[in-house]
Amino acid sequence: MKKTLISLMVLASTQVFAQADVYHLLKKSELNNPALQAEYRSMQADKEILNKANAAFLPNVTLSADYANSEGNESSSSSVTVAQALYNKPAFTLYEQAEKQAGLASLNWQKSLQNHRLDFAEIWLDVWLAKQNVALVQAEKESTNLQLEKAELAFKLGSANQMDLLEAKAQSDLVKSKWLQAQSDLEIEQKTLANFVGIALKDIHAFTQSLDQLSQLTGLSFDSDLDNNIDLRKARLALSIARDSLQAKKDEFIPTLNLTAQYTESDISTQDGGTVGLSLNWNVFDRGLRGTEKTELRFKSEQAKFQLQNSQETVQLNFEQLIETRKTLQQKLIATQAAVDSSKAFLDLAEQGYQEGLKSLLDVFQARSNFFGAKQSLYETQKDAFITDLKLLAVTNQLTEETFKGL
Numbered sequence: 124m125k126k127t128l129i130s131l132m133v134l135a136s137t138q139v140f141a142q143a144d145v146y147h148l149l150k151k152s153e154l155n156n157p158a159l160q161a162e163y164r165s166m167q168a169d170k171e172i173l174n175k176a177n178a179a180f181l182p183n184v185t186l187s188a189d190y191a192n193s194e195g196n197e198s199s200s201s202s203v204t205v206a207q208a209l210y211n212k213p214a215f216t217l218y219e220q221a222e223k224q225a226g227l228a229s230l231n232w233q234k235s236l237q238n239h240r241l242d243f244a245e246i247w248l249d250v251w252l253a254k255q256n257v258a259l260v261q262a263e264k265e266s267t268n269l270q271l272e273k274a275e276l277a278f279k280l281g282s283a284n285q286m287d288l289l290e291a292k293a294q295s296d297l298v299k300s301k302w303l304q305a306q307s308d309l310e311i312e313q314k315t316l317a318n319f320v321g322i323a324l325k326d327i328h329a330f331t332q333s334l335d336q337l338s339q340l341t342g343l344s345f346d347s348d349l350d351n352n353i354d355l356r357k358a359r360l361a362l363s364i365a366r367d368s369l370q371a372k373k374d375e376f377i378p379t380l381n382l383t384a385q386y387t388e389s390d391i392s393t394q395d396g397g398t399v400g401l402s403l404n405w406n407v408f409d410r411g412l413r414g415t416e417k418t419e420l421r422f423k424s425e426q427a428k429f430q431l432q433n434s435q436e437t438v439q440l441n442f443e444q445l446i447e448t449r450k451t452l453q454q455k456l457i458a459t460q461a462a463v464d465s466s467k468a469f470l471d472l473a474e475q476g477y478q479e480g481l482k483s484l485l486d487v488f489q490a491r492s493n494f495f496g497a498k499q500s501l502y503e504t505q506k507d508a509f510i511t512d513l514k515l516l517a518v519t520n521q522l523t524e525e526t527f528k529g530l
Contacts, residue, residue: 144330146527148320149243153236155321162235169228176221179214182207200389206402207382213374220367227360234353237517240527244513246316248506253309254331255502260298260305263495267291267298267488274484287484294488349438351520358434362427369420378405438518445515452508459501466494 153159188201208214274291277283309331317327349355381404386397473490476482516522 145247146524148247148316148322148330149240149524149527151322152243152320153239156239159235159239162232166228166232170225172221173218173225176214176218179211179217180208198390200387202385202387204383204385208379209382209401210378210380212377212379213371216367216371216374220364220371223360223364223367227357227364230353230357230360233520234357237353237520237522240522240524241510241513241517243319244527245510246312246319248509250309250312250316250327250331252502252506253305253312256499257302257305257309259495259498259502260302263491264295264298264302266491267295270484270487271295290484290488347515347519347521349442349519352438352518353520354434355431355438356520358427358431362424362431365420365424365427369417369424372417372420376405378403380404442515442518445511445518449508449511449515452504452511455504456501456508459497459504462497463494463501466490466497470494 183206185204185206186201187204188199190199191197271291271294274283274288278285278288313327313331314324317324320327381402382399383402384397384399470487470490470493473482473487477484477487513522513526516526
């Protein structure tokens with residue numbers, strides 16, 4: 124898999140408290156998410172398979188006792204037998220397979236954690252975007268109310284007509300409606316975040332108040348290696364495990380060598396004593412069930428191979444699409460910033476033109492609406508770019524909790 128140099132744009136906040144809180148909210152959400160905690164415990168349970176596989180290399184101790192009574196003649200005996208594997212190729216293969224299965228369980232957990240972090244980022248940035256929207260509409264509301272006050276004063280002084288006054292009142296009512304909707308949207312997004320994190324809404328309100336505008340974009344370049352992608356690593360492990368299963372079945376026809384020791388005590392003194400010996404087991408021929416199982420495992424191995432090829436194609440395609448999306452968003456960021464600058468300049472000219480009688484009040488309101496609309500579009504593009512960056516970090520398996528410490 125080729126390496127690609129990616130230039131990411133990371134949203135940077137200027138408020139230290141907000142930076143710390145994002146990380147702590149993420150950690151809190153991980154602790155309070157029952158599905159994620161269940162996945163973690165499942166991973167820990169899957170790792171116990173190593174202990175089970177290791178049992179084949181440990182001594183096997185057997186205790187036995189006999190008692191008989193025949194026509195008044197009693198006899199009893201007891202013995203202890205210890206068997207230790209000296210050479211067991213199937214057991215070695217199965218242990219290697221168990222190590223890979225434990226690794227696969229760990230990768231499944233990492234994938235769940237990665238998806239959780241992306242979900243958290245989406246929800247958290249929805250709160251941020253809603254907060255920016257409230258601030259924008261609040262600024263528009265203040266400007267419109269100021270314009271209404273000027274229009275009322277001008278109407279009283281006779282320098283403005285009733286049409287301007289009614290237009291100012293209508294615009295003021297419209298912006299007030301937008302402000303109420305923006306407040307409602309922010310409250311909904313905060314409730315969603317509170318539910319996701321698992322904390323009280325009042326704590327989310329405190330967090331939201333600490334959020335500052337993500338005011339600048341900082342370029343971040345790193346050498347990306349798709350071979351470290353979690354889905355690819357899972358597919359490779361699945362293929363290796365399938366091949367180990369087939370190999371373990373073949374290894375059953377390889378001889379195993381055990382060291383055995385036995386000590387026996389009996390009421391018949393001549394039978395007391397101990398023995399030490401070697402036991403060689405060799406399954407020479409068994410075409411029945413084992414042959415059928417090998418055929419099935421061979422098909423599963425081929426299936427895992429095709430799944431790996433499919434994963435490689437899917438991951439590569441997803442990566443390329445994210446890169447193209449990122450390039451488009453970078454261009455859109457430049458364009459929307461230019462739109463903000465030009466709409467602000469046009470708004471200034473419209474207000475000046477209105478004072479000089481060259482522009483109508485409607486022109487001023489339209490220019491103001493365009494300016495705030497451009498700023499809202501800029502924030503939305505910033506959010507989309509940031510989410511795309513996180514997805515790029517995820518696809519290259521570099522999305523860690525450290526990422527959120529730097530937000």
